[in-house]
Amino acid sequence: MSKNQINFQEKFTKITEQWTPRVIAQMNDNQFKIARIQGEFVWHKHEETDEVFIIIEGTMNLELRDRTVNLQEGEMYVVPKGVEHKPVAENECKILMIETQGTTNTGNVGGDRTQENDIWV
């Protein structure tokens, strides 16, 4: 638990790689994770938790099976648990995700895009 304020852009200076979520805060059993994303991720879903995306900088598309949700800076979206989604960003986008502690980035599919899910910056 940080004793000081948490500045999103300052936290982003601590990660340079893309698609590597890092925890910046915890509220009850929920974790706040930042990530730089660019290109296409994999289709996946989280059976145990809803997942919030908040755009800190840039723009991204959240592809769902029946439509695509475009997200800009200052916008958020809640992916309900069990709903398949694929994040896509043409240019690098800085995002904040909120989900239950222990949630893996690739959800039900695993594979080589999987990251450890409890690394703090």
Add this chain to the structure above:
Amino acid sequence: MSKNQINFQEKFTKITEQWTPRVIAQMNDNQFKIARIQGEFVWHKHEETDEVFIIIEGTMNLELRDRTVNLQEGEMYVVPKGVEHKPVAENECKILMIETQGTTNTGNVGGDRTQENDIWV
């Protein structure tokens, strides 16, 4: 659950009063609430939940019993459950709060600043 993206500033156009938290999203049993704040709130604490403050626009001070945390746009802070705090803002500040559904704004103290806690915009 919104089927579309949620734009913070667009949601703020739907509230004009200060100190009236309104729900804009829910993630599992957590609610995302926006509020306009200006002036001093009351000292209170939430025994059942941590409480996240994210600054959307402006600046505020989160007074704690042992220090004051200044929060600017693009910053967040987690008030741990059971910790007394008092939000203060010299000029109007737009904030996003995240806490367990059912949390009352005045926490343990109640009083005439208390608002209904499950009104959506």
